[in-house]
Amino acid sequence: MNRKYRKTVIAGNWKMNKTPSETKEFMSAFKAILPKGRWCDVVFCVPAVCIPAAVRAVRDTRVCIGGENMNPNPSGAYTGEISASMLLDAGCKYVIIGHSERRAMGETDEDVNAKVLAALEAGLTPIMCCGESLEQRESGVTEEWISMQIKNGLKNVPEDKMRKVIIAYEPIWAIGTGRTATPEQAQEVCQGIRTVVRKLYSSKHARAISILYGGSMNEKNAAELLAQADIDGGLIGGASLVPEKFVQIIEAANPAPLQPEEEEPVEETAEA
Ligand code: PGA
Numbered sequence: 001m002n003r004k005y006r007k008t009v010i011a012g013n014w015k016m017n018k019t020p021s022e023t024k025e026f027m028s029a030f031k032a033i034l035p036k037g038r039w040c041d042v043v044f045c046v047p048a049v050c051i052p053a054a055v056r057a058v059r060d061t062r063v064c065i066g067g068e069n070m071n072p073n074p075s076g077a078y079t080g081e082i083s084a085s086m087l088l089d090a091g092c093k094y095v096i097i098g099h100s101e102r103r104a105m106g107e108t109d110e111d112v113n114a115k116v117l118a119a120l121e122a123g124l125t126p127i128m129c130c131g132e133s134l135e136q137r138e139s140g141v142t143e144e145w146i147s148m149q150i151k152n153g154l155k156n157v158p159e160d161k162m163r164k165v166i167i168a169y170e171p172i173w174a175i176g177t178g179r180t181a182t183p184e185q186a187q188e189v190c191q192g193i194r195t196v197v198r199k200l201y202s203s204k205h206a207r208a209i210s211i212l213y214g215g216s217m218n219e220k221n222a223a224e225l226l227a228q229a230d231i232d233g234g235l236i237g238g239a240s241l242v243p244e245k246f247v248q249i250i251e252a253a254n255p256a257p258l259q260p261e262e263e264e265p266v267e268e269t270a271e272a
Helices: 018-034 046-058 084-089 109-122 135-140 141-152 183-202 202-207 220-228 241-252
Strands: 009-013 041-045 064-067 093-098 124-131 166-168 212-214 232-236
Touching: 009 093, 009 212, 009 241, 018 241, 041 093, 041 109, 046 064, 084 109, 093 109, 109 124, 109 141, 124 232, 135 141, 141 183, 141 232, 166 183, 183 202, 183 212, 220 232, 220 241, 232 241
Parallel strands: 009 041, 009 232, 041 064, 064 093, 093 124, 124 166, 166 212, 212 232
Antiparallel strands: none
16 A cells, blocks of 8 residues: 555445345444544445445445446446446446456456446446456466556546546456465556556556455455555455454554544444
């Protein structure tokens, strides 16, 4: 992390877990144990049907809600799909784009790029995911592969909109497997991503972009991963489903003493 130059972001990815009722219960439990303080940016990306309950539950806090996917078209005959403006109007500020589980369902770099552009156009913050398979890592093409995913995903993203983009590095072999990348492995790739952004944009853009790590990040390994210079936060699946674990990860991302009550408004952790 480098809190001087860029935002630290702890984002949960609920995937296909929890109903709206369970969302409400989760948020009450989460708010009850989140100590008061000026935390880093905290986001929950939740299933579409849970968005209203989640938005309602966090409206008295600085916690934000996001979608897990979106369609790049503004509207039309796309049964079952959700547009950026729908997410925005429902109260979302973020959206995950190009998660490897969606790429496994056929999403291409071109689709990812179209979604990133549409999200930015609508005013959402895209969390654009990239990551290599175990096979790719073992055959030594990780750097090349990630660099291509980033270049393709960011195609035609104008300089001024880059400020809003977040990149998540999620090695596919580490997702949901309990097999986390070592802090050194994760750092190496995140540093490489920053170099790609520097080449595509500028040093200023590279220094300012938040790059998250995802893949079996949990309350035990978070501090070590977040201590790496180029890892600015986490995209967390399994551990974001348990309030206690997620709070511990938020705490790991905020090692400096908290400044409750002063300066800016802080979270109200009490009632729903
Ligand atoms: P995991 O998932 O933390 O359960 O490995 C991360 C992700 O897929 O975003």
